[in-house]
Amino acid sequence: MPKGEEKALNEKTIQENALSSRDYKYGFYTDIEVDRIPKGLNEETIRLISTKKHEPEWMYEWRLKAFRHWKTLTEPHWANFEYGPIDYQALSYYTAPKSKKGGPIGNIDTTDPELIKTFEKLGIPLSEQKRLTGVAVDAVFDSVSVGTTHQAELAKVGVIFCSMTEAIEQHPELVKKYMGSVVPYSDNFFAALNAAVFSDGSFCYIPKGVKCPLELSTYFRINAAESGQFERTLIVAEEGSYVSYLEGCTAPMRDENQLHAAVVELVALDNAEIKYSTVQNWYSGDKAGKGGIYNFVTKRGKCAGKNSKISWTQVEAGSAITWKYPSVILQGDNSVGKFYSVALTNNRMQADTGTKMIHIGKNTKSTVVSKGISTDESNNSYRGMIKIMPSAEGARNFSQCDSMLIGNKCSANTFPYIEVKNNSAVLEHEASTSKINADQIFYLQSRGLDLEGAISLIINGFCKDVFKELPMEFAVEAVKLLEMKLEGSVG
């Protein structure tokens, strides 16, 4: 297919998004035959998941250890939001679409066409002719990956990009070596739960000296009711390699809250660079705060090697509750950690998000830019920690967190923790909270923009520092997403 045509399709997807109504356009439900295990969580459930995925014994034992540890923990409630009790026994921990042609799940050719259609509707074409150029996609539907595109092309340069299930089967030595090395199962309540019951996710391995030729991406879709999604992503960048990874997520509109507890681990060795971008648009509940996804995610990267670099960019626009602190452990000397975030909350969404930068190596640098926008009756908190360990000579950090309030029933909070244990560190932190500048709105209106257009332009400018870090297609989508979310909340 000529390149131009593909591009046209790409643009069309973006346009469709822009023209969509203000309602949550991804809120549809795919009626599909599924293979699901009974509700409840016990050691039997874990055995069942493990068997279904044909896992080796060591994986099962690891899950079991995590589960036993999880049972000793209590649900954390320190975050600045409230939510009803979660009944962990009322969820089904494995829901997979049945493969119609009897072939294995995870192969696009044998997948139910209904599923392919679903992803097409979400703007993620999986079939060979329609694939987006330059982006390899791993599509995760409920508990399983339904397919990964461009695998052959990536294999040519030695890049492994597959679902976690496949990775455990085919690259057990890599999985064994790195899984749990950044986020151990004992890390926190939700990480332990994830380690016990995780069903799929993506695995990327970039070999030494390779600059990944494609953008890698995973699209997460929750479809089934009364289930949760527990995926695990692991990205390993060997010496001198580079990868850019994107992540997107949506779910149907339902009145019940659904749980999403994911773990993402990044490992960057000497001179490697990982760029991780997320556009999170889980269903956020209706105006009265009914329904929506509870998003409890543990994301952490480790700059294990010298001169390594990890950057997190996130646009958080969905979920009833967001509990997410993408962190970087700056272990290697001269390593760099970056965090760029836009968190928009509307209706009754509650977000408590931020980052943790732990400086261990010498001359490590970190940058934190966080922009929070809260509207309606939502609650938006930034919680961040910058920790300079005694070994981190010459560490440098710059943090900036700005909040914007639209409407007088919402709230914005910042909880920055700064802990410095080395006297050669230089840190700067600044934060501000304000409403949209009335003079700016007036000026834009006097130039012929309507109120919504003016506000959208101002918000765009407010978030520019973050958007410019996103890959181009994502940036355009992110802008549209914010505009869509803000419609109706303003004025």
Add this chain to the structure above:
Amino acid sequence: MLTISTKEKEKTSPLITAVQKYTVELTKSSAASWSSQLRQKSLNNFLTLGVPTIKNEDWKYTNLSALSSINFKPIAQGKFSFQADVKRLIKADEITLVFVNGLLEENLSNLGAMPKGLSLLSLKKALAERQTEIENLLKKYEGVFEPAFISLNRALASDGAFIHIADKTHVEKVIHIIHVTQTAEPALTTPATYIFLGKSAEATVLETHVGYADSVYLAAPLTEVSLGQNAVLHYCKAQSESLKAYHVGNTRVWQERDSHFDGFALMNGGDITRNDLDIISNGEGTSSTMNGFYGVNGKQFVDNHSSMDHRQPNCTSNQLYKGILNGSSNASFNGKIFVRQIAQKTNSYQLNKNLVLGADCKVNTKPQLEIFADDVKCTHGATIGQMNEEEIFYLQSRCISKKTAIKLLAHGFVGDIITKIHNPSIQDKLNILLEPTFAALE
């Protein structure tokens, strides 16, 4: 009998036993009186809360576990041996109250010729005579969480100062309250200060805490400030306790409409210092300034907490805390700004700057904003850094030795904030108290 729900270990700690014992002694003579009931109530609250541990988010960085093993004895009354040092802080044209180990020392105090409209009483007298004023103030705090050390002070405070300034009165003389502690055995001191300013009144109050070098004691002072409509208070708390002392102080400020609180806190003494400043802006158009400086050396630890609660619209608050850390000292700063939903047009500014000189110093800073109103402007910032090498180099190129250059720059860093203090006489006194901090830079 008292209801005690603290953990078994704390229950038996000598500090808790001591507090319990002294409160009983203080209430023995007049169990039914209002002040005894207040002591009893406060004691109950203290026992329920116990001594905060680092598991408590507000006490995350302040470790008071050392306190529980110290056997506190009643403080010995009377003499102290460093009159000369204290006398440097006393000026003849100011109103001065000197308390030695909790007792008013009349020889050093200067209480002659009170300006009209000012009533200055000892706390003992005030608890008997000015009960309604104190009671009314405490009533305003109903429903507000009372931290353990405020309760401890209220249970034990036997003396202190009560200052009342009548409506439309401007007291130009500085009111200086000095608390001196010298004790051979570990002791507990709980001075209390009540400052009431009537409508459109103005006053300047300096509260100084000094201690003799080797004395071990726990000072848990409490200052309650109530500002009437349009009142202006310039208040400074200077803490240069003994380097073996624990200082856990609380200052609470209640502001009515259009009042102005101009506060400053100097913390450079004590082994472990924790200073809390809580301001409630309960009227429109108030303004509050909370500045401070902390200078620590050796193994000293200082933790400054402040909370600014904006409950009404059109208020401003400004905060600048600076610190110099030397040796292997430790400093924490936690500044909270709350803006209630109704408090539109709030303008709040907060900055914490740390100059880290020692190799093993630790700094924890947490500027915190919690905002529920949309038409506000709130900013905060924090910096941690070192001396500018280029500035030192420049001074050296001008034939100034490196040591002097560092001292000069440190003076500049501190001077910037000291000169913001409204009264030059207070500035002089703070500079006297800061001498050991600068001497340590050499």
